[in-house]
Amino acid sequence: xxxxxxxxxxxxxxxxxxxxLKYDEVALSDRLAQxxxxxxxxxxxxxxxxxxxxxKWTASVTAREEVAHVRSALEIGWSESASPERVQxxxxxxxxxxxxxxxxxxxxxxVALAQNAIACVxxxxxxxxxxxxxxxxxxxxxxxxxxxxxxxLSAPNQTYIENVDEQAPVQLVLxxxxxxxxxxxxxxxGKAKAHARSDGEALTSLFNQQ
Amino acid sequence: xxxxxxxAVLAGGGWDLSRAQRALASGDDVLGRLPGADAEVxxxxxxxxxxxxxxxxxxxxxxxxxxxxxxxxxxxxxAWGGLFAWWPW
Numbered sequence: 001x002x003x004x005x006x007x008x009x010x011x012x013x014x015x016x017x018x019x020x021l022k023y024d025e026v027a028l029s030d031r032l033a034q035x036x037x038x039x040x041x042x043x044x045x046x047x048x049x050x051x052x053x054x055x056k057w058t059a060s061v062t063a064r065e066e067v068a069h070v071r072s073a074l075e076i077g078w079s080e081s082a083s084p085e086r087v088q089x090x091x092x093x094x095x096x097x098x099x100x101x102x103x104x105x106x107x108x109x110x111v112a113l114a115q116n117a118i119a120c121v122x123x124x125x126x127x128x129x130x131x132x133x134x135x136x137x138x139x140x141x142x143x144x145x146x147x148x149x150x151x152x153l154s155a156p157n158q159t160y161i162e163n164v165d166e167q168a169p170v171q172l173v174l175x176x177x178x179x180x181x182x183x184x185x186x187x188x189x190g191k192a193k194a195h196a197r198s199d200g201e202a203l204t205s206l207f208n209q210q
Numbered sequence: 211x212x213x214x215x216x217x218a219v220l221a222g223g224g225w226d227l228s229r230a231q232r233a234l235a236s237g238d239d240v241l242g243r244l245p246g247a248d249a250e251v252x253x254x255x256x257x258x259x260x261x262x263x264x265x266x267x268x269x270x271x272x273x274x275x276x277x278x279x280x281x282x283x284x285x286x287x288x289a290w291g292g293l294f295a296w297w298p299w
Contacts, residue, residue: 112225
């Protein structure tokens with residue numbers, strides 16, 4: 001059964017019963033503003049959770065320690081008992097791990113993906129501290145840009161695939177964002193996290209097919 | 211990078227332009243994409259493929275020696291500081 005349709009659409013709708021999801025940050029922001037403060041930070045954590053498998057996939061053996069730190073930081077973001085000071089420290093630590101684009105020894109086979117994933121965890125931790133909808137939107141943008149990156153991998157040099165929102169990796173992400181909002185609107189935090197984890201694995205399998 | 215014909219070539223290094231960056235482009239802009247290459251080389255290659263003549267190039271970070279060599283080989287000059295290059299008329 002499809003997990004997200006109808007009310008879960010971020011924007012659009014083709015009028016034929018199928019949901020034509022588009023990435024629309026204004027609409028996303030409006031939807032998030034209707035959620036509780038806690039749900040906003042959980043939404044951001046779900047975005048980061050969706051990027052964790054692909055982050056691990058792009059990390060080489062030499063980045064094993066960084067992967068453990070990033071995973072640990074996200075767990076702090078999930079933890080309801082973590083103090084604001086601990087979250088703040090985790091945020092600072094994880095943001096310091098964002099690799100430089102020009103660092104050829106970064107330990108990642110794909111620095112762009114590592115940047116998206118680590119930044120997403122950083123925004124999730126910021127959202128946990130601030131409960132600010134914009135931090136959650138920026139977390140979603142990291143996820144969306146990672147999916148766009150995947151789509152563009154199949155484009156010939158000096159061209160971009162324009163209708164990215166219609167491509168499978170982006171649709172997976174957009175359905176995931178919509179599902180998370182739906183889950184959190186229903187108070188189903190655990191379900192949202194489980195969906196995020198399974199979607200993250202699905203996204204990674206799409207990378208593997210490239 | 212601006213070109214003689216008026217069109218601008220936009221490019222990023224490494225993984226090229228993100229969706230948000232592409233959204234900021236205007237209709238006449240040429241969007242460069244050359245995975246793994248630096249932005250300077252990407253924009254020169256994009257201009258060549260579009261038949262455009264380079265005029266001025268602004269960089270957001272100091273140019274590397276390989277890109278400087280590519281610009282000079284194409285007839286351009288890199289300004290001191292490595293954040294700007296131009297091609298003579």
